[in-house]
Amino acid sequence: MAVMGDLALMGTKIKLIGKLEKRVFGVPLSSSPRFSVSQTRNLDVSKSRTAVRAVLQVEKIQSSGELKEGSLGFDVVSERELKENGFLGLRKTKLVCTIGPACSSLDELEKLAIAGMNVARLNMCHNSREWHQDVIWKIKKLNQEKGYCVSVMIDTEGNQIQVDHGSSSSVKAEEDSIWYFTTEKFEGSRPFTIQANYEGFSEGVNSGDEIVIDGGMATFEVIEKVGNGLRCKCTDPGLLLPRAKLSFWRDGKLLGRDYDLPTLSTKDWSDIVFGISEDIDFIAVSFVKDAEAITHLRDYLTTTSSKAIKVLAKIESLESLRRLEEIVEASDGIMIARGDLGVEIPLEQIPSVQKDITYVCRQLNKPVIVASQLLESMVEYPTPTRAEVADVSEAVRQYADALMLSGESAIGSYGMKALSVLRTTSTRMEQSCREENRQTLLHQRKLGASLPDQIAEQICNCAVEMADNLGVDAIFVYTRHGKMASLLSRNRPNPPIFAFTNDNSTQMALNLQWGVTPLLADLSDDMEGNVKKTVELIKAKGMIKKDEAILVVSDIIPISTAQTIFQSIQVKNHQSHCL
Ligand SMILES: Nc1ncnc2c1ncn2[C@@H]1O[C@H](COP(=O)(O)OP(=O)(O)O)[C@@H](O)[C@H]1O
Ligand SMILES: C=C(OP(=O)(O)O)C(=O)O
Numbered sequence: 001m002a003v004m005g006d007l008a009l010m011g012t013k014i015k016l017i018g019k020l021e022k023r024v025f026g027v028p029l030s031s032s033p034r035f036s037v038s039q040t041r042n043l044d045v046s047k048s049r050t051a052v053r054a055v056l057q058v059e060k061i062q063s064s065g066e067l068k069e070g071s072l073g074f075d076v077v078s079e080r081e082l083k084e085n086g087f088l089g090l091r092k093t094k095l096v097c098t099i100g101p102a103c104s105s106l107d108e109l110e111k112l113a114i115a116g117m118n119v120a121r122l123n124m125c126h127n128s129r130e131w132h133q134d135v136i137w138k139i140k141k142l143n144q145e146k147g148y149c150v151s152v153m154i155d156t157e158g159n160q161i162q163v164d165h166g167s168s169s170s171v172k173a174e175e176d177s178i179w180y181f182t183t184e185k186f187e188g189s190r191p192f193t194i195q196a197n198y199e200g201f202s203e204g205v206n207s208g209d210e211i212v213i214d215g216g217m218a219t220f221e222v223i224e225k226v227g228n229g230l231r232c233k234c235t236d237p238g239l240l241l242p243r244a245k246l247s248f249w250r251d252g253k254l255l256g257r258d259y260d261l262p263t264l265s266t267k268d269w270s271d272i273v274f275g276i277s278e279d280i281d282f283i284a285v286s287f288v289k290d291a292e293a294i295t296h297l298r299d300y301l302t303t304t305s306s307k308a309i310k311v312l313a314k315i316e317s318l319e320s321l322r323r324l325e326e327i328v329e330a331s332d333g334i335m336i337a338r339g340d341l342g343v344e345i346p347l348e349q350i351p352s353v354q355k356d357i358t359y360v361c362r363q364l365n366k367p368v369i370v371a372s373q374l375l376e377s378m379v380e381y382p383t384p385t386r387a388e389v390a391d392v393s394e395a396v397r398q399y400a401d402a403l404m405l406s407g408e409s410a411i412g413s414y415g416m417k418a419l420s421v422l423r424t425t426s427t428r429m430e431q432s433c434r435e436e437n438r439q440t441l442l443h444q445r446k447l448g449a450s451l452p453d454q455i456a457e458q459i460c461n462c463a464v465e466m467a468d469n470l471g472v473d474a475i476f477v478y479t480r481h482g483k484m485a486s487l488l489s490r491n492r493p494n495p496p497i498f499a500f501t502n503d504n505s506t507q508m509a510l511n512l513q514w515g516v517t518p519l520l521a522d523l524s525d526d527m528e529g530n531v532k533k534t535v536e537l538i539k540a541k542g543m544i545k546k547d548e549a550i551l552v553v554s555d556i557i558p559i560s561t562a563q564t565i566f567q568s569i570q571v572k573n574h575q576s577h578c579l
């Protein structure tokens with residue numbers, strides 16, 4: 001039976017249009033064309049009159065402007081996936097690939113884009129400025145000329161303490177062999193000598209302390225201090241790679257060390273200026289110690305870049321863990337950089353730390369990337385280990401927004417295969433989470449400080465609950481800065497979220513958000529017109545089948561009448577007059 005119903009929620013009009021035989025919150029829809037709030041559960045409708053009045057003005061907004069003819073803003077990969085697999089078949093977890101010599105040709109980059117790369121990461125630790133520029137240009141070319149939608153992230157080198165034995169290959173450290181760690185600068189290599197890149201690396205270190213290389217590749221005991229250098233004995237033999245990282249331990253406990261180095265080095269600032277000029281989308285900041293560096297960079301970007309470049313904080317040190325909440329709060333997103341984290345904290349703590357970080361990110365509504373060694377064995381081998389697949393699956397089960405490949409794509413022989421493992425593994429685990437209804441276990445904290453923010457948040461929470469309960473096929477959201485899209489994503493809905501925006505930087509930023517397909521559209525203040533046009537276009541493209549229903553959420557604040565907010569939730573299917 002076709003129904004039409006209005007539900008007043010905090011003064012916001014929720015329209016239900018179409019044939020709905022399912023139940024909303026246990027109430028059969030077909031029996032009640034008009035719903036009352038008392039029939040709902042978990043809906044916060046007890047807000048002040050101000051809120052109700054503010055949103056009741058909704059209906060007075062007049063039409064103006066139109067969507068651009070024929071353009072839905074779909075990228076070629078999402079369009080193909082949608083046609084092949086339908087709405088529910090769209091992958092929710094986003095994929096980041098580190099670009100290196102193994103995948104930097106136009107052809108290789110296109111293959112990665114086709115295989116589902118959402119964000120390309122450039123690690124500024126390696127290679128030249130020209131090399132990075134060339135890769136960025138190729139990605140922009142693919143986006144512009146071939147219709148892909150791949151965002152670009154630069155990852156700063158950071159001020160990192162490293163040791164190097166001066167040879168380009170790995171060197172073996174034998175048990176009981178004596179080595180000298182020095183800050184002296186010299187070319188090439190000297191036997192049993194390791195150069196540290198920072199004068200103060202041995203400050204506060206005593207004889208008897210342990211030096212652990214790269215999270216356990218080899219271990220040394222400090223015999224004595226010689227100037228700034230350390231004479232050491234190898235106690236656990238192993239391999240020393242070029243540019244190795246080290247941690248100090250005393251009596252079985254990690255020595256937390258706060259080197260007096262700024263988070264962003266002079267080189268990092270010059271890489272950031274380069275990134276801005278190349279119109280990149282994300283800056284991932286290495287070795288973040290506190291919120292200050294992030295806030296400083298964000299302020300700098302506000303004044304120097306016309307584009308809203310997003311700043312991601314990499315959590316990869318003890319200090320960043322101690323100040324996790326303030327760092328997450330200050331940044332636009334987080335990368336759990338397990339590579340260096342595994343050097344800085346005991347390896348066995350990484351799984352629980354990863355769980356804690358993803359939880360905090362969910363609470364504070366910031367996208368989170370799980371990075372490093374997800375499929376490390378695939379740098380050399382064409383199949384992953386079972387343990388690696390389990391690790392990837394766990395990150396997906398934790399609802400991480402994105403997974404990242406490092407050496408697997410940058411230098412590995414099987415980068416494409418590794419990406420395909422991430423894709424199939426995440427799709428499978430997402431399906432299993434939907435079957436388990438795991439998103440109901442997500443705990444969330446209220447974010448909105450102001451009333452309009454709280455309204456947006458409540459609308460998104462309710463919209464997702466409705467979408468899941470009704471079993472709609474997709475959620476459409478119309479958003480300028482991506483806020484509503486991210487609030488919807490935060491609830492990890494079963495259907496995919498199509499985020500229509502007229503801001504290119506919003507589109508590229510949303511590429512990192514779980515379950516969101518960002519679409520560039522020419523939005524007007526006439527929301528009814530926007531919705532009608534989009535639905536008609538998507539239908540004309542054959543993307544909506546007869547029995548599919550869509551939930552529509554909008555939050556476009558008209559520029560001309562800034563006080564009037566248009567916010568609504570609607571459900572549409574083919575029987576409604578709009579389709
Ligand atoms: N732009 C690049 N040019 C050359 N090699 C790269 C590049 N980016 C990454 N790599 C290689 O891929 C490996 C894995 O990448 P990543 O995890 O980002 O760096 P790292 O190992 O330095 O932390 C690096 O060790 C390096 O050998
Ligand atoms: C992603 C990481 O950072 P980088 O590769 O720059 O060391 C990491 O340490 O895990």
Ligand SMILES: [K+]
Pocket residue numbers: 123124125155156157158286
């Ligand atoms: K880096």
Ligand SMILES: [Mg+2]
Pocket residue numbers: 286316337339340
């Ligand atoms: Mg790192």
